Amino acid sequence: MESKITDGPSFAHINFYLEPGESLTTESDAMASMSAEMDMKASFNGGLISGLLKKFLGNESLFVSHFTNNTNKILHLCVTQATPGDMRKVSLDNDSICLQPGAYICSTPGVKLGLRWAGFASLIAREGLFKLVMSGKGDVWYGAYGCLLDKEVNGEYIIDTSHLVSYEPQMKLKIQLSGGIFSSFFSSEGFVNRIEGKGKIVIQSRSIDGLRGWMNPRI
Amino acid sequence: MNIELLHQPGNAAAKVTLEAGESCTSEGGAMIAMSSNMDITTTTHKKKKGSIMKSLKRMFAGESFFLNHFTANGESGEIFLTTTLVGDMMQYDLEDGENLIVQSGSFVASEESVDMDLGWEGFKTLFSGEGLFWLHLKGPGKAIINSFGSIYPVEVDGEYIVDTGHIVAFNETLNFDITKAGKNWMSSILGGEGLVCKFKGKGTVWCQSHNETSFGQSIGPKLRPR
Numbered sequence: 001m002e003s004k005i006t007d008g009p010s011f012a013h014i015n016f017y018l019e020p021g022e023s024l025t026t027e028s029d030a031m032a033s034m035s036a037e038m039d040m041k042a043s044f045n046g047g048l049i050s051g052l053l054k055k056f057l058g059n060e061s062l063f064v065s066h067f068t069n070n071t072n073k074i075l076h077l078c079v080t081q082a083t084p085g086d087m088r089k090v091s092l093d094n095d096s097i098c099l100q101p102g103a104y105i106c107s108t109p110g111v112k113l114g115l116r117w118a119g120f121a122s123l124i125a126r127e128g129l130f131k132l133v134m135s136g137k138g139d140v141w142y143g144a145y146g147c148l149l150d151k152e153v154n155g156e157y158i159i160d161t162s163h164l165v166s167y168e169p170q171m172k173l174k175i176q177l178s179g180g181i182f183s184s185f186f187s188s189e190g191f192v193n194r195i196e197g198k199g200k201i202v203i204q205s206r207s208i209d210g211l212r213g214w215m216n217p218r219i
Numbered sequence: 220m221n222i223e224l225l226h227q228p229g230n231a232a233a234k235v236t237l238e239a240g241e242s243c244t245s246e247g248g249a250m251i252a253m254s255s256n257m258d259i260t261t262t263t264h265k266k267k268k269g270s271i272m273k274s275l276k277r278m279f280a281g282e283s284f285f286l287n288h289f290t291a292n293g294e295s296g297e298i299f300l301t302t303t304l305v306g307d308m309m310q311y312d313l314e315d316g317e318n319l320i321v322q323s324g325s326f327v328a329s330e331e332s333v334d335m336d337l338g339w340e341g342f343k344t345l346f347s348g349e350g351l352f353w354l355h356l357k358g359p360g361k362a363i364i365n366s367f368g369s370i371y372p373v374e375v376d377g378e379y380i381v382d383t384g385h386i387v388a389f390n391e392t393l394n395f396d397i398t399k400a401g402k403n404w405m406s407s408i409l410g411g412e413g414l415v416c417k418f419k420g421k422g423t424v425w426c427q428s429h430n431e432t433s434f435g436q437s438i439g440p441k442l443r444p445r
Contacts, residue, residue: 036378040401082433
Protein backbone atom coordinates (compact mmCIF):
# COMPACT_ATOMS: atom_id res chain seq x y z
CA MET A 1 0.00 0.00 0.00
CA GLU A 2 1.38 3.34 -1.02
CA SER A 3 0.53 6.26 1.24
CA LYS A 4 1.46 9.91 1.28
CA ILE A 5 0.58 12.69 3.71
CA THR A 6 0.11 15.86 1.66
CA ASP A 7 -0.44 19.57 2.39
CA GLY A 8 0.87 19.31 5.96
CA PRO A 9 1.22 20.94 8.38
CA SER A 10 -1.80 23.18 7.72
CA PHE A 11 -4.25 20.87 5.97
CA ALA A 12 -2.72 17.41 6.13
CA HIS A 13 -4.66 14.61 4.47
CA ILE A 14 -3.55 11.16 3.34
CA ASN A 15 -3.67 9.70 -0.15
CA PHE A 16 -3.73 5.90 -0.17
CA TYR A 17 -3.25 3.69 -3.18
CA LEU A 18 -4.56 0.26 -2.19
CA GLU A 19 -3.26 -2.79 -4.04
CA PRO A 20 -5.79 -5.56 -4.86
CA GLY A 21 -6.85 -7.34 -1.67
CA GLU A 22 -5.53 -4.69 0.71
CA SER A 23 -7.70 -2.96 3.25
CA LEU A 24 -7.64 -0.02 5.65
CA THR A 25 -9.58 0.76 8.82
CA THR A 26 -10.52 4.40 9.40
CA GLU A 27 -12.29 6.46 11.98
CA SER A 28 -15.91 7.16 11.02
CA ASP A 29 -16.42 9.96 8.47
CA ALA A 30 -12.70 10.13 7.62
CA MET A 31 -13.12 9.47 3.89
CA ALA A 32 -12.96 12.56 1.69
CA SER A 33 -13.00 10.89 -1.72
CA MET A 34 -12.26 7.49 -3.27
CA SER A 35 -12.44 5.32 -6.35
CA ALA A 36 -16.02 4.22 -6.97
CA GLU A 37 -15.09 0.52 -6.94
CA MET A 38 -13.84 0.62 -3.34
CA ASP A 39 -15.85 -1.49 -0.88
CA MET A 40 -16.82 0.14 2.39
CA LYS A 41 -18.15 -1.64 5.45
CA ALA A 42 -18.85 -0.28 8.92
CA SER A 43 -18.35 -2.29 12.07
CA PHE A 44 -18.32 -1.71 15.80
CA ASN A 45 -15.07 -0.28 17.03
CA GLY A 46 -13.71 -3.61 18.36
CA GLY A 47 -17.08 -5.22 19.17
CA LEU A 48 -20.30 -3.82 20.61
CA ILE A 49 -19.24 -3.48 24.26
CA SER A 50 -15.80 -2.20 23.49
CA GLY A 51 -17.26 0.13 20.86
CA LEU A 52 -19.73 1.57 23.34
CA LEU A 53 -16.98 2.03 25.93
CA LYS A 54 -14.80 3.76 23.37
CA LYS A 55 -17.59 6.07 22.35
CA PHE A 56 -18.82 7.11 25.77
CA LEU A 57 -15.67 6.83 27.79
CA GLY A 58 -12.85 7.20 25.31
CA ASN A 59 -14.43 9.91 23.14
CA GLU A 60 -13.94 7.86 19.99
CA SER A 61 -16.63 6.95 17.48
CA LEU A 62 -18.79 3.88 18.03
CA PHE A 63 -18.19 2.62 14.52
CA VAL A 64 -15.15 2.37 12.31
CA SER A 65 -15.12 2.00 8.53
CA HIS A 66 -13.25 -0.71 6.64
CA PHE A 67 -12.21 0.05 3.09
CA THR A 68 -11.23 -2.94 0.95
CA ASN A 69 -10.00 -3.19 -2.60
CA ASN A 70 -11.79 -6.21 -4.07
CA THR A 71 -10.83 -5.40 -7.67
CA ASN A 72 -7.67 -6.32 -9.53
CA LYS A 73 -6.38 -2.78 -10.02
CA ILE A 74 -4.95 -0.12 -7.71
CA LEU A 75 -7.65 2.04 -6.08
CA HIS A 76 -7.38 5.52 -4.58
CA LEU A 77 -8.65 6.59 -1.16
CA CYS A 78 -8.24 10.05 0.38
CA VAL A 79 -8.56 10.21 4.17
CA THR A 80 -8.85 13.41 6.22
CA GLN A 81 -9.69 14.68 9.71
CA ALA A 82 -12.15 17.28 11.01
CA THR A 83 -9.60 19.82 12.25
CA PRO A 84 -7.05 21.68 10.13
CA GLY A 85 -3.65 20.42 11.22
CA ASP A 86 -0.80 18.00 10.78
CA MET A 87 -0.76 14.20 10.60
CA ARG A 88 1.80 11.51 11.20
CA LYS A 89 2.37 7.84 10.50
CA VAL A 90 3.79 5.41 13.08
CA SER A 91 4.87 1.88 12.28
CA LEU A 92 4.24 -0.65 15.02
CA ASP A 93 6.26 -3.85 15.24
CA ASN A 94 4.60 -5.73 18.09
CA ASP A 95 4.90 -2.68 20.31
CA SER A 96 2.23 -0.19 21.28
CA ILE A 97 1.43 3.50 21.45
CA CYS A 98 -1.15 5.47 23.44
CA LEU A 99 -3.31 8.03 21.66
CA GLN A 100 -5.43 10.68 23.32
CA PRO A 101 -9.15 10.89 22.40
CA GLY A 102 -9.81 12.05 18.86
CA ALA A 103 -6.26 11.67 17.55
CA TYR A 104 -6.76 8.33 15.79
CA ILE A 105 -7.38 8.53 12.02
CA CYS A 106 -6.71 5.16 10.42
CA SER A 107 -4.66 1.95 10.58
CA THR A 108 -3.73 -1.15 8.62
CA PRO A 109 -5.47 -4.46 9.52
CA GLY A 110 -2.64 -5.80 11.76
CA VAL A 111 -3.20 -3.03 14.30
CA LYS A 112 -5.48 -3.61 17.26
CA LEU A 113 -7.40 -0.74 18.85
CA GLY A 114 -7.57 -1.39 22.57
CA LEU A 115 -8.81 0.44 25.62
CA ARG A 116 -6.98 0.81 28.86
CA TRP A 117 -8.21 2.30 32.12
CA ALA A 118 -6.96 5.85 32.48
CA GLY A 119 -8.43 6.67 35.88
CA PHE A 120 -11.01 9.08 37.25
CA ALA A 121 -8.53 11.92 37.32
CA SER A 122 -8.37 11.69 33.53
CA LEU A 123 -12.16 12.07 33.34
CA ILE A 124 -12.09 15.19 35.50
CA ALA A 125 -9.51 16.68 33.17
CA ARG A 126 -11.88 15.89 30.28
CA GLU A 127 -9.42 13.47 28.72
CA GLY A 128 -11.77 10.46 28.93
CA LEU A 129 -11.95 7.62 31.43
CA PHE A 130 -10.09 5.23 29.16
CA LYS A 131 -7.11 5.69 26.94
CA LEU A 132 -6.76 4.30 23.45
CA VAL A 133 -3.86 1.88 23.00
CA MET A 134 -2.74 0.85 19.52
CA SER A 135 -0.83 -2.41 19.40
CA GLY A 136 0.20 -5.14 16.98
CA LYS A 137 2.04 -5.02 13.69
CA GLY A 138 1.23 -2.42 11.09
CA ASP A 139 0.88 1.29 10.49
CA VAL A 140 -1.19 3.85 12.39
CA TRP A 141 -1.94 7.42 11.28
CA TYR A 142 -2.93 10.05 13.79
CA GLY A 143 -3.65 13.73 13.48
CA ALA A 144 -3.79 16.94 15.45
CA TYR A 145 -5.37 20.38 15.50
CA GLY A 146 -2.39 22.55 14.65
CA CYS A 147 1.16 21.25 14.35
CA LEU A 148 2.82 18.34 16.14
CA LEU A 149 5.66 18.90 18.58
CA ASP A 150 7.95 16.09 19.76
CA LYS A 151 9.52 15.87 23.17
CA GLU A 152 11.79 13.23 24.68
CA VAL A 153 10.89 12.95 28.35
CA ASN A 154 13.02 11.44 31.06
CA GLY A 155 11.47 12.04 34.44
CA GLU A 156 8.53 14.41 34.64
CA TYR A 157 6.95 16.78 32.18
CA ILE A 158 3.85 19.02 32.27
CA ILE A 159 1.43 19.38 29.33
CA ASP A 160 -1.76 21.42 29.29
CA THR A 161 -4.89 19.22 29.11
CA SER A 162 -6.23 18.52 25.61
CA HIS A 163 -2.84 19.29 24.03
CA LEU A 164 -1.35 15.83 24.48
CA VAL A 165 -1.66 13.66 21.35
CA SER A 166 0.42 10.54 21.88
CA TYR A 167 2.78 8.95 24.40
CA GLU A 168 4.43 5.63 25.04
CA PRO A 169 2.54 3.02 27.12
CA GLN A 170 5.19 2.64 29.82
CA MET A 171 4.72 6.31 30.72
CA LYS A 172 2.31 7.29 33.48
CA LEU A 173 -0.20 10.06 33.03
CA LYS A 174 -1.41 12.04 36.03
CA ILE A 175 -3.68 15.04 36.33
CA GLN A 176 -2.86 17.91 38.59
CA LEU A 177 -3.62 21.58 39.11
CA SER A 178 -1.31 23.76 37.10
CA GLY A 179 -0.24 25.78 40.13
CA GLY A 180 -1.87 26.57 43.44
CA ILE A 181 -5.66 26.71 43.59
CA PHE A 182 -5.68 30.44 42.96
CA SER A 183 -3.27 30.58 40.06
CA SER A 184 -4.79 27.47 38.45
CA PHE A 185 -8.20 29.03 38.10
CA PHE A 186 -7.13 32.55 37.32
CA SER A 187 -4.36 31.71 34.89
CA SER A 188 -7.01 29.85 32.83
CA GLU A 189 -4.73 26.82 32.71
CA GLY A 190 -6.87 24.83 35.18
CA PHE A 191 -5.74 21.24 35.07
CA VAL A 192 -2.57 20.04 33.43
CA ASN A 193 -1.27 16.60 32.57
CA ARG A 194 1.84 15.43 34.33
CA ILE A 195 3.61 12.66 32.52
CA GLU A 196 6.18 10.49 34.24
CA GLY A 197 8.67 8.02 32.84
CA LYS A 198 11.04 7.76 29.92
CA GLY A 199 9.92 7.99 26.33
CA LYS A 200 8.65 10.21 23.53
CA ILE A 201 5.53 12.34 23.76
CA VAL A 202 3.77 14.27 21.00
CA ILE A 203 1.94 17.54 21.67
CA GLN A 204 -0.47 19.49 19.44
CA SER A 205 -0.10 23.25 19.19
CA ARG A 206 -3.84 24.00 19.33
CA SER A 207 -6.85 22.43 20.98
CA ILE A 208 -10.56 22.33 20.20
CA ASP A 209 -11.29 22.92 23.89
CA GLY A 210 -9.24 26.10 23.70
CA LEU A 211 -11.19 27.31 20.65
CA ARG A 212 -14.48 26.56 22.40
CA GLY A 213 -13.33 28.41 25.48
CA TRP A 214 -12.51 31.41 23.34
CA MET A 215 -15.80 31.33 21.43
CA ASN A 216 -18.20 30.72 24.30
CA PRO A 217 -18.06 34.19 25.90
CA ARG A 218 -18.43 35.78 22.45
CA ILE A 219 -21.69 34.24 21.30
CA MET B 220 -7.12 41.43 -14.93
CA ASN B 221 -4.12 39.90 -13.23
CA ILE B 222 -4.53 37.50 -10.31
CA GLU B 223 -1.80 36.76 -7.80
CA LEU B 224 -2.52 34.24 -5.04
CA LEU B 225 -0.60 34.92 -1.84
CA HIS B 226 0.21 32.82 1.23
CA GLN B 227 -1.15 29.55 -0.02
CA PRO B 228 -2.40 27.21 1.27
CA GLY B 229 -2.91 28.25 4.91
CA ASN B 230 -4.13 31.79 4.68
CA ALA B 231 -4.69 32.35 0.98
CA ALA B 232 -5.54 35.83 -0.24
CA ALA B 233 -5.93 37.01 -3.83
CA LYS B 234 -4.36 40.21 -5.12
CA VAL B 235 -6.29 41.26 -8.20
CA THR B 236 -4.80 43.98 -10.39
CA LEU B 237 -7.16 45.73 -12.79
CA GLU B 238 -6.08 47.91 -15.72
CA ALA B 239 -7.79 51.26 -16.17
CA GLY B 240 -11.42 50.64 -17.12
CA GLU B 241 -11.35 46.93 -16.35
CA SER B 242 -13.76 45.50 -13.85
CA CYS B 243 -14.34 42.34 -11.87
CA THR B 244 -17.16 40.85 -9.80
CA SER B 245 -16.73 39.44 -6.32
CA GLU B 246 -18.85 37.88 -3.65
CA GLY B 247 -20.08 40.45 -1.10
CA GLY B 248 -17.74 40.68 1.87
CA ALA B 249 -14.69 39.23 0.13
CA MET B 250 -12.84 42.56 -0.29
CA ILE B 251 -10.43 43.45 2.51
CA ALA B 252 -8.43 46.28 0.91
CA MET B 253 -8.22 48.15 -2.40
CA SER B 254 -6.82 51.19 -4.23
CA SER B 255 -8.69 54.45 -3.78
CA ASN B 256 -9.50 54.86 -7.48
CA MET B 257 -11.70 51.77 -7.45
CA ASP B 258 -15.39 52.34 -8.14
CA ILE B 259 -17.77 49.92 -6.46
CA THR B 260 -21.26 49.18 -7.56
CA THR B 261 -23.29 46.70 -5.61
CA THR B 262 -26.02 44.82 -7.36
CA THR B 263 -28.07 41.78 -6.68
CA HIS B 264 -27.04 40.24 -9.97
CA LYS B 265 -24.42 40.37 -12.65
CA LYS B 266 -24.00 43.78 -14.22
CA LYS B 267 -26.52 44.59 -16.93
CA LYS B 268 -27.93 41.09 -16.70
CA GLY B 269 -30.07 39.03 -14.43
CA SER B 270 -33.08 39.77 -12.32
CA ILE B 271 -34.34 39.78 -8.81
CA MET B 272 -35.18 36.10 -9.27
CA LYS B 273 -31.54 35.34 -9.87
CA SER B 274 -30.54 37.12 -6.71
CA LEU B 275 -33.19 35.29 -4.71
CA LYS B 276 -31.81 32.06 -6.07
CA ARG B 277 -28.34 33.18 -5.01
CA MET B 278 -29.55 33.81 -1.52
CA PHE B 279 -30.82 30.24 -1.37
CA ALA B 280 -27.48 29.09 -2.72
CA GLY B 281 -25.82 30.21 0.48
CA GLU B 282 -24.07 33.03 -1.30
CA SER B 283 -24.29 36.59 -0.18
CA PHE B 284 -27.33 38.36 -1.64
CA PHE B 285 -25.13 41.02 -3.15
CA LEU B 286 -22.35 41.04 -5.66
CA ASN B 287 -19.75 43.77 -5.75
CA HIS B 288 -18.44 45.08 -9.07
CA PHE B 289 -15.09 46.81 -8.90
CA THR B 290 -13.98 49.08 -11.74
CA ALA B 291 -10.57 50.72 -11.96
CA ASN B 292 -11.23 54.38 -12.66
CA GLY B 293 -8.65 56.38 -14.65
CA GLU B 294 -5.59 54.30 -13.81
CA SER B 295 -4.87 50.73 -12.81
CA GLY B 296 -5.74 49.58 -9.32
CA GLU B 297 -5.65 46.57 -7.06
CA ILE B 298 -8.02 44.71 -4.72
CA PHE B 299 -7.25 42.16 -2.04
CA LEU B 300 -9.84 39.43 -1.64
CA THR B 301 -10.08 36.84 1.09
CA THR B 302 -12.52 34.44 2.76
CA THR B 303 -13.76 33.70 6.28
CA LEU B 304 -12.42 30.20 6.84
CA VAL B 305 -8.74 29.26 6.65
CA GLY B 306 -7.96 27.64 3.36
CA ASP B 307 -6.60 27.67 -0.14
CA MET B 308 -7.60 29.41 -3.37
CA MET B 309 -7.17 28.57 -7.01
CA GLN B 310 -7.37 30.42 -10.27
CA TYR B 311 -9.29 28.87 -13.13
CA ASP B 312 -9.05 30.15 -16.71
CA LEU B 313 -12.28 29.44 -18.55
CA GLU B 314 -12.13 29.08 -22.29
CA ASP B 315 -14.72 30.61 -24.55
CA GLY B 316 -18.03 28.87 -23.88
CA GLU B 317 -16.59 26.55 -21.25
CA ASN B 318 -18.72 25.90 -18.16
CA LEU B 319 -17.42 25.28 -14.66
CA ILE B 320 -19.83 24.23 -11.96
CA VAL B 321 -18.84 25.66 -8.59
CA GLN B 322 -20.18 24.83 -5.14
CA SER B 323 -21.85 28.11 -4.26
CA GLY B 324 -19.85 28.87 -1.12
CA SER B 325 -16.55 28.44 -2.99
CA PHE B 326 -16.92 31.36 -5.37
CA VAL B 327 -14.67 34.37 -4.68
CA ALA B 328 -14.46 36.50 -7.82
CA SER B 329 -14.51 36.47 -11.60
CA GLU B 330 -13.56 38.60 -14.57
CA GLU B 331 -16.21 40.79 -16.20
CA SER B 332 -16.42 38.53 -19.24
CA VAL B 333 -17.44 35.50 -17.15
CA ASP B 334 -21.14 34.85 -17.18
CA MET B 335 -22.68 33.67 -13.96
CA ASP B 336 -25.85 31.75 -13.39
CA LEU B 337 -27.30 29.43 -10.85
CA GLY B 338 -28.00 25.91 -11.86
CA TRP B 339 -30.57 23.68 -10.34
CA GLU B 340 -28.99 20.26 -10.07
CA GLY B 341 -32.17 18.64 -8.87
CA PHE B 342 -33.43 17.63 -5.46
CA LYS B 343 -30.38 15.45 -4.96
CA THR B 344 -28.46 18.57 -3.91
CA LEU B 345 -30.60 18.65 -0.77
CA PHE B 346 -28.56 15.68 0.37
CA SER B 347 -25.21 16.73 -1.02
CA GLY B 348 -24.16 18.67 2.06
CA GLU B 349 -23.64 21.65 -0.24
CA GLY B 350 -25.93 24.49 -1.18
CA LEU B 351 -29.17 23.89 -3.01
CA PHE B 352 -28.01 25.71 -6.11
CA TRP B 353 -24.68 25.57 -7.86
CA LEU B 354 -22.97 28.40 -9.66
CA HIS B 355 -22.39 27.93 -13.34
CA LEU B 356 -19.51 30.05 -14.54
CA LYS B 357 -19.32 30.43 -18.30
CA GLY B 358 -16.17 31.55 -20.08
CA PRO B 359 -14.19 33.18 -21.43
CA GLY B 360 -12.38 34.65 -18.44
CA LYS B 361 -10.66 34.07 -15.15
CA ALA B 362 -12.28 33.01 -11.90
CA ILE B 363 -11.05 32.64 -8.32
CA ILE B 364 -12.32 29.79 -6.19
CA ASN B 365 -11.66 29.05 -2.53
CA SER B 366 -11.80 26.05 -0.20
CA PHE B 367 -11.74 25.08 3.47
CA GLY B 368 -8.41 23.26 3.66
CA SER B 369 -6.38 22.60 0.55
CA ILE B 370 -7.67 21.83 -2.94
CA TYR B 371 -6.78 18.64 -4.79
CA PRO B 372 -7.88 17.88 -8.32
CA VAL B 373 -9.01 14.40 -9.31
CA GLU B 374 -9.13 13.33 -12.95
CA VAL B 375 -12.25 11.24 -13.33
CA ASP B 376 -12.62 8.77 -16.16
CA GLY B 377 -15.53 6.51 -15.34
CA GLU B 378 -16.72 6.77 -11.76
CA TYR B 379 -15.37 8.41 -8.62
CA ILE B 380 -16.81 9.02 -5.15
CA VAL B 381 -16.49 12.28 -3.22
CA ASP B 382 -17.87 12.63 0.29
CA THR B 383 -20.58 15.25 0.71
CA GLY B 384 -19.14 18.57 1.79
CA HIS B 385 -15.82 18.02 0.00
CA ILE B 386 -16.78 19.24 -3.49
CA VAL B 387 -15.33 22.57 -4.65
CA ALA B 388 -15.97 22.57 -8.41
CA PHE B 389 -16.23 20.26 -11.40
CA ASN B 390 -16.23 20.31 -15.20
CA GLU B 391 -19.60 20.29 -16.92
CA THR B 392 -18.61 17.02 -18.59
CA LEU B 393 -19.19 15.31 -15.26
CA ASN B 394 -22.48 14.48 -13.64
CA PHE B 395 -23.13 13.27 -10.14
CA ASP B 396 -25.62 11.17 -8.26
CA ILE B 397 -26.21 10.95 -4.55
CA THR B 398 -25.62 7.41 -3.40
CA LYS B 399 -24.44 5.33 -0.47
CA ALA B 400 -20.76 4.93 0.39
CA GLY B 401 -20.77 1.26 1.26
CA LYS B 402 -22.34 -1.77 -0.33
CA ASN B 403 -25.43 -1.37 1.80
CA TRP B 404 -27.20 1.53 3.47
CA MET B 405 -26.54 0.18 6.96
CA SER B 406 -22.77 0.39 6.56
CA SER B 407 -22.94 3.81 4.98
CA ILE B 408 -24.98 5.33 7.77
CA LEU B 409 -23.24 3.58 10.66
CA GLY B 410 -19.81 4.29 9.19
CA GLY B 411 -20.53 7.99 9.47
CA GLU B 412 -20.10 8.50 5.74
CA GLY B 413 -23.83 8.56 5.08
CA LEU B 414 -24.43 9.87 1.61
CA VAL B 415 -21.71 10.44 -0.95
CA CYS B 416 -21.60 11.98 -4.41
CA LYS B 417 -20.76 9.60 -7.22
CA PHE B 418 -19.33 11.36 -10.26
CA LYS B 419 -19.68 9.88 -13.71
CA GLY B 420 -18.09 10.86 -16.97
CA LYS B 421 -14.71 12.26 -17.97
CA GLY B 422 -13.35 15.44 -16.49
CA THR B 423 -11.88 16.97 -13.36
CA VAL B 424 -13.43 17.38 -9.95
CA TRP B 425 -11.69 19.65 -7.43
CA CYS B 426 -12.08 18.48 -3.84
CA GLN B 427 -11.27 20.23 -0.59
CA SER B 428 -9.24 18.39 2.03
CA HIS B 429 -11.43 19.53 4.94
CA ASN B 430 -15.13 19.73 5.58
CA GLU B 431 -16.88 22.68 7.26
CA THR B 432 -19.61 20.47 8.70
CA SER B 433 -17.19 18.05 10.42
CA PHE B 434 -15.18 20.91 11.86
CA GLY B 435 -18.36 22.64 13.02
CA GLN B 436 -19.58 19.46 14.68
CA SER B 437 -16.39 19.13 16.67
CA ILE B 438 -16.91 22.57 18.23
CA GLY B 439 -20.67 23.11 18.01
CA PRO B 440 -21.98 20.76 20.71
CA LYS B 441 -19.73 22.32 23.36
CA LEU B 442 -20.76 25.88 22.65
CA ARG B 443 -23.03 27.58 25.08
CA PRO B 444 -26.58 28.11 23.81
CA ARG B 445 -27.32 31.73 23.09
